[in-house]
Each structure stands twice: as C-alpha cells, then as structure tokens.
Amino acid sequence: MSRHPEVLWAQRSDKVYLTIALPDAKDVSVKCEGGGLFSFSAVGVQGESFDFSLELFGNIVPEGSKTKVGLRNIICSIQKEEKVWWKRLLKSEGKPAPYIKVDWNKWFDEDDEKSASDASDDNNAGYEKDDGSSDDEGMLYLPDLEKARGT
Numbered sequence: 138m139s140r141h142p143e144v145l146w147a148q149r150s151d152k153v154y155l156t157i158a159l160p161d162a163k164d165v166s167v168k169c170e171g172g173g174l175f176s177f178s179a180v181g182v183q184g185e186s187f188d189f190s191l192e193l194f195g196n197i198v199p200e201g202s203k204t205k206v207g208l209r210n211i212i213c214s215i216q217k218e219e220k221v222w223w224k225r226l227l228k229s230e231g232k233p234a235p236y237i238k239v240d241w242n243k244w245f246d247e248d249d250e251k252s253a254s255d256a257s258d259d260n261n262a263g264y265e266k267d268d269g270s271s272d273d274e275g276m277l278y279l280p281d282l283e284k285a286r287g288t
Contacts (some may be wrong), residue, residue: 145240
C-alpha cells in the first residue's frame with residue numbers, strides 16, 4: 138500500500154508551485170499532462186512507496202513544467218496554459234485531501250503579485266546588482282572607531 142507525502146501549493150498567474158515533502162526520495166517520477174493531470178511517485182528512505190495524482194483546476198503546459206529534487210523535498214513548477222488565477226488547486230469543488238496544504242511561504246494574492254512586481258522595478262532602479270561574491274559571507278562590517286580616531 139502506498140502513502141501520500143505532504144504537498145504544499147502556491148500559485149502565480151502563470152504557474153503553480155507544488156512542494157512535496159519527502160526527504161531523501163529515490164526513483165522520483167513526475168508526470169504532467171496537458172489536461173491538468175499531475176502524477177507523482179517515489180520511494181522513501183525505508184523503501185516505502187509514495188504516490189498521488191491530482192486533477193488540477195485548469196490546463197497546464199507539460200513542456201513548461203520543471204521539477205527539482207532536493208535532499209528534503211521535491212519542488213515542481215507547473216506552467217499554466219492560460220495566465221489566470223485559479224480559484225483553487227483541484228478541479229473538484231470538495232475539500233482537498235488532508236495531505237494537500239497551502240504553502241504560505243510562497244503564497245501571493247492576485248493583488249500582491251502586481252504590487253510586488255511594481256516594487257521590485259522601483260527598488261532596483263539605479264542600483265548595481267550584488268553578485269554575492271564578497272568574502273565576508275553576509276557579515277556586517279563595522280570599522281574599528283577607536284583606530285579611526287587615532288587613540
């Protein structure tokens with residue numbers, strides 16, 4: 138008998154993000170079909186099998202969908218066929234399965250997406266992009282004020 142991993146979801150107008158919480162997964166298989174069918178299967182650390190299928194709210198573009206298998210989870214970015222906000226993740230109107238939850242860390246509302254893109258355009262104007270190549274690895278540099286004063 139197979140089990141269901143926890144699935145977190147969020148959306149943008151053009152994509153749906155699914156984060157499947159399954160540490161150290163093996164034999165990961167993800168299938169996206171144009172009609173909105175998403176299928177997942179994998180083997181867990183102790184050899185148990187995990188799988189599920191979702192009938193998504195709208196149609197998707199399988200070629201535009203990407204999957205990244207990490208150590209702790211599998212992240213799927215699924216491209217929507219139309220650039221519209223879905224009312225819910227699944228086509229069925231009932232309450233989703235208990236293993237499907239909203240990913241509040243990635244969640245955006247329709248209004249938030251527009252304001253975030255506007256703000257990022259404003260905030261980046263006139264500034265050079267930081268390539269992250271500094272040696273201090275994010276540490277804040279404070280000069281020694283005593284030495285600067287000459288005491």
